[in-house]
Amino acid sequence: MIVIDELKCIKKAAKGDASAFEMLVVQYQGQVYNLCLRMTGNPDDAADLTQEAFLKVWKHLESFHFDSSFSTWLYRLASNCCLDFLRSQKRRPTVSLTVENDDEEEQVLDVADTAPTPEEHAIASEEKEQLRLAMSQLDDEQRQILTLRVVNDLSYTEIADILSVKEGTVKSRLSRARESLRKKLLEIGNKSARAASNHQKGGT
Amino acid sequence: MNCDSYISLLSGHLDGINTSAEEEQLQSHLKNCENCRTLLSVMQQNDALMRDSVAEPPADLTAKIMQKVRNTPKRNSRKAFYVSLAATGIAAAAMLGIFISGNVQPPEPEGISAISETSFADAAKRSVRNIGVLVLHGSSGELDFEGEKLDINNLPDGVERAGYAATGDETEAYSVSWSEIERISEEYGETFDAAFYNPNANSTGIIIFVD
Numbered sequence: 001m002i003v004i005d006e007l008k009c010i011k012k013a014a015k016g017d018a019s020a021f022e023m024l025v026v027q028y029q030g031q032v033y034n035l036c037l038r039m040t041g042n043p044d045d046a047a048d049l050t051q052e053a054f055l056k057v058w059k060h061l062e063s064f065h066f067d068s069s070f071s072t073w074l075y076r077l078a079s080n081c082c083l084d085f086l087r088s089q090k091r092r093p094t095v096s097l098t099v100e101n102d103d104e105e106e107q108v109l110d111v112a113d114t115a116p117t118p119e120e121h122a123i124a125s126e127e128k129e130q131l132r133l134a135m136s137q138l139d140d141e142q143r144q145i146l147t148l149r150v151v152n153d154l155s156y157t158e159i160a161d162i163l164s165v166k167e168g169t170v171k172s173r174l175s176r177a178r179e180s181l182r183k184k185l186l187e188i189g190n191k192s193a194r195a196a197s198n199h200q201k202g203g204t
Numbered sequence: 205m206n207c208d209s210y211i212s213l214l215s216g217h218l219d220g221i222n223t224s225a226e227e228e229q230l231q232s233h234l235k236n237c238e239n240c241r242t243l244l245s246v247m248q249q250n251d252a253l254m255r256d257s258v259a260e261p262p263a264d265l266t267a268k269i270m271q272k273v274r275n276t277p278k279r280n281s282r283k284a285f286y287v288s289l290a291a292t293g294i295a296a297a298a299m300l301g302i303f304i305s306g307n308v309q310p311p312e313p314e315g316i317s318a319i320s321e322t323s324f325a326d327a328a329k330r331s332v333r334n335i336g337v338l339v340l341h342g343s344s345g346e347l348d349f350e351g352e353k354l355d356i357n358n359l360p361d362g363v364e365r366a367g368y369a370a371t372g373d374e375t376e377a378y379s380v381s382w383s384e385i386e387r388i389s390e391e392y393g394e395t396f397d398a399a400f401y402n403p404n405a406n407s408t409g410i411i412i413f414v415d
Contacts, residue, residue, distance in 0.1 A: 017272055025269050033261035038254075051220050054269045058276060128257050131250070149219065150254045156221060175215035178247055185250060 003141040010070055021061075025054055028071065032078045032150055033166055038147040039082035041136045053078035075152060076162040077143050086140050098182035134180050136182035149174055207240050214244050217249060 006027070012020035016137060032053055037046035056077055064073055135143055147169075149152045160167045213230040216222040222230065234241050262268075 006218050016277070018270065021273060022270050024265065024272075025266055027263055029265055029269065030258075031267065037259055042260070042340060043262075047265055047268075050261065050265060051269050051272060055272050058273045127253055131253050131257060146254070151258060156219070169298050171216060171221065173213060174219070175212040178215045178218075178250070179211050181250055182243070182246055 007069060010061065010064065011163065013058070014064070021058055024057075024070075028074055029054070031071075032074065034077060034151050035147055035149050036082055037080055037150055038135060039079065039140070039143055040085065045085065049081050051080070053081045058080070069158070072154075072161050075148065075154065075158075079148070082156055083140055083144065130185060130188045134181055134188055137184050138180055140179065141173070142180055145170065145173050146177045146181065207237060207243070210237075210240050211243070214240065214247055218247055349375070 006024070009020040009023045009103050011025060019060045033046055036049040036053070037043060040046055040049065045087065053074070058075060064182060068076075091102075130168070138146070145159065149156075154162070156167045156170045159170045163170070165173075210230060210233055213222060213226055216226065217230055271410065
């Protein structure tokens with residue numbers, strides 16, 4: 001990772017120095033993109049929201065008074081962009097392998113069976129797809145807090161700052177989110193296994 | 205304690221935030237509970253899966269961001285007054301009524317010119333200056349004015365709630381009375397330069413630039 005003089009970049013960018021701002025973008029875009037990707041489950045939406053978040057940072061950088069770290073401020077802004085987007089979309093259904101009934105279970109099987117990859121790679125891909133699906137079924141707030149903690153690797157203090165809640169609340173919410181995710185993955189795994197079993201019996 | 209009550213400690217263990225007493229309690233339970241050992245193992249695997257699923261951003265993302273940034277010159281200005289509200293609807297109509305047109309248009313102070321613009325960038329090109337930004341944060345309902353947080357339940361005189369914005373259930377819009385604009389003008393000893401209506405994808409705002 002390239003170490004930049006963040007403070008200097010922020011101050012220059014706040015005065016309109018686009019090159020300094022670009023260094024901040026390069027430094028943080030991966031984290032912001034992954035936050036948006038986990039929140040929305042859609043790469044195109046994630047890219048759009050990452051752009052929106054950085055543009056907001058650019059517009060309002062002069063109002064950043066170093067009350068928190070820049071990254072905390074940025075993640076708060078980005079996750080708020082995502083929540084606003086999700087609300088405005090009214091949780092637009094994702095194009096996914098949603099398994100709600102027997103017919104859709106067969107879709108899970110079809111995709112898994114047609115993956116032209118080595119077995120191990122296929123299993124890893126399937127696990128990731130199941131994770132994506134399980135994440136999409138969580139509440140927005142649960143998805144947000146899990147992402148901030150596990151993907152963005154933020155501390156409880158930072159997450160508490162971003163969400164404007166106490167650290168004890170972060171702890172209890174994370175615990176509930178992990179448990180919800182575990183249950184969703186279990187459900188999805190069971191449905192996939194059942195679909196695979198039915199598929200073999202059907203011989204198609 | 206039953207197994208359900210250990211879930212919080214299992215999660216805390218993964219994050220390394222349990223107190224020593226909590227950790228001792230958990231370890232003691234894990235020795236005798238296969239169910240919770242399995243639960244911990246699954247939670248660890250799920251965390252690892254999430255970390256492994258980190259994606260590379262699109263190769264052109266930086267370029268796209270910077271293109272937008274360079275097309276949005278910073279308003280290196282001292283006075284601006286921005287109220288975020290719905291792109292359509294009563295709130296927007298009310299705001300426009302107050303500032304630009306309609307039945308409730310206040311008397312214009314000398315020197316004001318009301319203009320309609322389609323973007324912040326266009327307004328910025330007019331080289332107007334501003335004093336600060338009143339921003340409505342969509343999800344938190346917080347209002348910032350010149351870096352000071354405004355209590356939405358205790359708004360200053362002249363700032364009134366106007367309606368709900370379309371950007372989210374919790375997003376609220378506020379209108380600011382003409383007297384408040386005049387007060388700001390008087391406080392800073394300056395006159396208005398321009399006002400414009402900014403419809404963009406997610407919000408609509410009114411900015412009053414004060415020269």
